[in-house]
């Protein structure tokens with residue numbers, strides 16, 4: 156990704172001049188009269204929620220001493236608070252910024268292309284979600300509590316507008332004033348995404364069209380070769396080689412020019428299916444957007460109705476469909492959902508996996524099989540009109556290598572992980588489609604889905620050997636084997652990768668297990684045996700970590716593995732994410748005593764609890780879940796695919 160906006164909301168924008176017109180007012184040199192409003196102006200000019208006295212002085216054109224006195228007066232009056240930052244000057248922030256914002260308050264940070272909104276209205280949120288990415292909804296620094304949006308390249312590229320003017324109009328409608336540099340950048344990004352286009356010639360072959368001769372000459376010639384383009388048709392058009400579409404998209408995307416794909420796609424033989432469930436409004440929007448773009452990824456939290464929206468999409472495309480899923484279990488579930496929510500004839504659904512190999516108008520196959528060479532016929536046997544990738548971040552490299560085959564179809568991905576967090580975003584974006592999402596908060600607020608505080612993830616045994624060892628063991632050994640199920644390591648890795656922006660603590664019950672996980676993650680392990688000074692130093696590095704920072708030089712830590720045994724006395728640093736890898740089990744009495752503490756080990760972090768499926772951990776987890784549920788904690792259960 157060529158985007159350069161990796162910085163976070165709290166970053167110091169240093170001595171750079173602000174983008175726009177927030178220059179000091181020469182008439183304001185009477186610092187005694189700094190009002191809270193003038194202080195707000197200084198903060199906005201600084202593009203930070205807090206400021207030192209020197210910064211305020213510089214912005215308001217006064218001396219540091221005068222600003223300091225004036226700020227002290229505001230502190231005395233209770234309008235402003237101060238914070239002593241270790242080894243740094245004191246910073247000030249408005250005490251009642253949160254309370255003050257009973258109305259919506261929008262603050263733009265144009266250089267970082269970030270927008271912070273306190274108490275946004277439904278309208279503002281809907282608008283912003285069209286061209287910006289919701290990064291955070293809590294904010295940790297005083298004054299930034301609210302919604303943090305960032306406008307990334309790909310958000311602009313995928314924005315659903317007819318032209319750049321309409322997009323800039325939407326931007327202006329939510330910002331407090333005009334930011335010309337930001338608008339210019341948005342226009343530039345928009346232009347980039349509308350410079351190359353793929354279409355179908357009436358004779359059936361694919362044509363690449365550039366918006367100008369020089370683009371074809373410079374960009375296309377530099378990044379594409381004879382393998383991609385067969386022959387020029389005109390100064391701005393070229394005949395695309397068969398099977399080269401995926402590579403062309405990828406190469407031009409890497410060059411910063413996403414390609415518009417307006418080809419006539421295959422629809423295969425018609426399949427007559429009608430939806431029997433009424434779609435919710437947001438699901439309808441998903442499907443309409445998809446049909447418009449002919450490809451895309453529905454991104455929504457678990458339970459938000461992606462599968463149902465996908466079935467609606469299958470019905471709307473009306474052509475033969477291949478559905479790829481990560482596990483056999485999910486293949487069976489998909490079949491049930493299809494039957495529940497549509498009029499599909501059961502005889503038209505085929506399952507294609509290890510056991511059965513039945514290719515039908517609607518075929519459900521696993522990624523594993525779809526990636527195997529000897530199953531190439533799966534792709535060739537029918538003219539699939541739509542390929543649906545469930546849990547799209549599970550798509551494997553061998554499946555991607557079949558992209559030539561599936562580029563000519565409608566492509567739909569489903570994901571509960573924001574695509575930008577999976578690490579394979581470029582592949583997903585270019586080869587499958589752009590994210591089509593709803594505002595997650597709106598979904599939670601409308602009650603369609605509940606935001607969990609604790610999620611229990613049932614992890615399967617890694618293999619039969621591990622499972623039979625468990626079956627043969629007894630008592631304490633049995634519990635240890637369930638706790639140390641080797642498949643948990645992969646699951647922890649997945650969770651950490653899916654939340655790369657969060658600082659995480661991983662809790663374990665057994666020392667050996669802790670060391671093993673720490674080794675696998677390359678993170679330090681802290682137990683009762685860790686000397687106090689070492690522990691304190693590790694916690695300090697963890698507290699200092701800014702998980703968004705790209706800085707690889709610093710010795711900050713954003714993952715720690717911690718033993719749960721003897722942690723009572725440990726003053727744990729606050730984490731944003733906690734993974735309880737083991738610590739479920741024991742007697743019923745012990746169990747209820749440890750409820751809560753096991754499941755909610757740290758502050759307000761999002762907690763994932765891993766329980767081995769088919770072991771006593773499963774039952775324990777369910778008991779805890781009922782316990783927490785009664786206490787009003789929202790708990791969700793998820794089965795991890797095999």
Ligand SMILES: Nc1ncnc2c1ncn2[C@@H]1O[C@H](COP(=O)(O)OP(=O)(O)OP(=O)(O)O)[C@@H](O)[C@H]1O
Pocket residue numbers: 432433434435438455456457458459460461462463464571
């Ligand atoms: N439009 C709708 N009307 C009524 N119920 C719906 C609708 N859409 C989805 N549901 C129900 O909500 C539940 C979750 O839907 P679905 O399985 O489609 O979600 P999902 O986003 O695919 O979830 P997951 O990520 O867990 O697979 C299901 O029980 C489904 O029947």
